[in-house]
Amino acid sequence: MYLRVAVLALAVGAACVPPSLAQDAETPPLSPPPELAVQPAHGLAMHGEPKYPPSFTHFDYTNPDAPKGGRIRLAAQGTFDSFNPYIVRGTSSSGMGYIYETLMVSSADEPFTMYGLLAETMEVPEDRSWAIFNLNPEARWHDGQPVTVEDVIFSHEILTTEGHPIYRYYYSNIEAIEKLGKGRLRMLFSEGENLELPLIAGQMPILPKHWWETRDFARSSLDPPLGSGPYRVADFEAGRHVTLERVEDYWGADLPVNRGQYNFDRIRYDYYLDDTVIREALKAGRVDLRQENQAKAWALDYNVPAVRDGWLIMEALEHERPTGMQGFVFNTRREIFSDPRVREALAYAFDFEWSNRNLFFSLYARTDSYFSNSELASSGLPEGRELEILEQYRGEVPEEVFTEVFEPPSTDGSGWPRENLRAAFRLLAEAGWEVDPDTLLLTNQETGEPMRFEVLLVSPAMERIVLPFQRNLRRLGIEVSVRLVDSSQYINRYRAFDFDMIINVWGQSSSPGNEQREFWSSAAAEMPGSRNLAGVQDPVIDELIELLIAAPSREELVARTRALDRVLLWGHYVIPQYHSRVDRLLYWDKFAHPDVIPDSGFELDTWWYDEERARRLEAREQLVEGEG
Incomplete structure (x- = not known):
């Protein structure tokens, strides 16, 4: 799944008892209650309006008719000993982003716009001082139980108390969660002039309360987790491999934000010690696709018959995303x-x-x-x-x-x-x-x-x-x-x-915001696990970050970001x-992808298994083995 700036999760401050919205019966209200003054929306853009209207059926960079089926084998480097990506302890397995879902999901062809996922709609006032999320009544965990407001509140509490310290810091401006009714909740924000907070709130990974409340969340564990996403853990061997299987009755399969995506029946991650071994595994057909990040390998390591004959495809996809x-x-x-x-x-x-x-x-x-x-x-x-x-x-x-x-x-x-x-x-x-x-x-x-x-x-x-x-x-x-x-x-x-x-x-994303605090702020410099690796502690940079976060328009965001950029550069940190301005891919000729490549570049989740190509490739492999 495409991740904006490595955003890991959301956190919200401790839940509070909501103030009464009742009026005295004899006194007419001066204005409607705030949650009634805003119309539900299918999406929210950081600045301006969403690209896709309420009636959209799929993102432009997906193929809504992509067939489901087949498998893909990917390589991961290192090891893993946990299926919990939200804690400090342990090393989490690849692919956990497919297990859990968020309230909203971003598109890959806009700077920063979120559309409904677990939350069917959201309501946000003009000043964005709060956000109401209306959960999709069809949203289900893999065990069939519905996703509830209680799950959202639990997720906030567990992430900010027992999760990675970054969650408490990054989402400290989300002050409280109020339950407004079945499937309806409001998040209150403590900070003014932060247009990004409702979007950040939409990125909160939602965890099943009924599954986690009997387990130690802070402990590294290899218990296959319960999620609501398009895949679940099917098989694994600690430190060696993990296989995810597509959930056949996945509740969100036909949502506009998902149509044409998550097409493989199985995704397997095999773990290798280093990139050299991964490249050899790719050429031997044990890995199906690799995104090559070494120029020397791209230029020299793939001069093999499979590449020359067009069975192992080398493709450079141009992108327009910030390279950071x-x-x-x-x-x-x-x-x-x-x-x-x-x-x-x-x-x-x-x-x-x-x-x-x-x-x-x-x-x-x-x-x-x-x-x-x-x-x-x-x-x-x-x-x-x-x-x-x-x-x-x-x-x-x-x-x-x-x-x-x-x-x-x-x-x-x-x-x-x-x-x-x-x-x-x-x-x-x-x-x-x-x-x-x-x-x-x-x-x-x-x-x-x-x-x-x-x-x-x-x-x-x-x-x-x-x-x-x-x-x-x-x-x-x-x-x-x-x-x-x-x-x-x-x-x-x-x-x-x-x-x-x-x-x-x-x-970096096309719409930088609150994550800049984690990268460069004085507070983050003292927080173990933050990404302020350089230890930047500069009050001017702190102020520029806050200015960037409060930018009221795209034009102002660009100017404020450039100012921050310039001060960071001259700090020589x-x-x-x-x-590189391209994504360098190698993959065996048994897959297909849409013609439209989004600004963000390579999107694996939009690819699919092509059975006809796969049969031709299998016949070629049998012929090679017979000649051998």
Whole structure:
């Protein structure tokens, strides 16, 4: 399922007793009760109106006549020991997004619009200070019991008390839930000028109270969960594989938001130790589809007969989604990275041009924004409304925000960036670091300590990217070690901010909002498990995040996002790396997908199993085996 910015779930503050809506019988009401003043709507857009009208039958990027059936085998890397994706403990299995559902669901061809799923309709006032959800009376759990208001209230309470800490933080502005009647509830919001809150409320994963109340939610468990979604767990072996089966009597199969999706009878995830083994499994026919994220592999690893003969298809699907930021992340909680001049200096040691030419076959573009590949990205010098916003903070942000165009350091691609290293030395000297003539190590002039740090990795594929960077850092006299750990250790260290430098990707949506608090706010910097990996603590950034969240229009959202982007860039919290504007796919010729590709790009849930193609492929495989 398509996930906006890795939104994990919703949280709501403690449920309260609703205030009485009754009026004195002899006193005519001055205005109707708030929930009666708003008409139920099938969808809600962040700004403007939904693209799809109430009468829509399916999304444009789906095939409503797609056949159901067949299976698809996918690969996952690492391991799993839990079916609960909402807690800190354990490593959750892939595919759990197919088990549970949310109140509303977003489309993949709009910046941010939600349509009814478990909630048939919603009611939202103009100021969006509350939202009423009317549950679909047909919504059922897999055991046949109906989805109820009590399930929604329970989900809020359990996620915000025993779930991952991020839920308490991310949804702290949702103040209370009131039950208004059978299948009808209202969520109250504590924060004004936050147009996103009703949409966030719609993203709450709803859990079955009657199933969970007899279990320990906070404990990692491999009990196949009860859900309401299109799939359920059919078979698994811990750490090795899990198979999901399509629910034949799935209650929501004919909803407009689902029609043409969830077409495979079975989805199986096989777990492998690393990407190299996954690629070999794909070529051997043990994996059906892979989204290739390594340029070298795309260019070199698939020169095999199955690809040349058209049985294993290589397809690059263009997309228009923001590619976000991938980069080397400085943990500014570490003293050596507390000075932005040091962080800026070390960026000169990353030779993108050499890496792109020699490692990536020139398939990537350099990232120069936290919102790259979108209209949200800052560029040039600030002007117009963006400049007006930034002027409020002149003197509190680097002067370069106003006077210089942000551009990551570039080189001639020769592999010996002399001028860049000279620039790095100048910045390091300003920050109090000089090369000791005896040891030839970069040394702090106050403490006498040499600069040493570790780059933490979980993927072996990233080593070849780090090693040239490490070589240039050593030319500066910096001792850098590269540590490759298993996925479990990596997750634990990631959550505890136990690293010096890490490589991370912050995905972005076309309509950024409350998730920016988790990425960059001062509060999130102190919250283990948050995605403020850099430890950003800047009151200006905190204010810009709140301005972004309160944006009253699309135009204002763009201006405020660009202002935030520019201040983040000049904070030098990461060394920007690169991005691709296509989704690179490899799949065996037994599947089909719609001709229309949404702005978000590849959508597996819209694909289907093509029986005729599958028969041809099977005949070809039998012929190859016979010749062998």
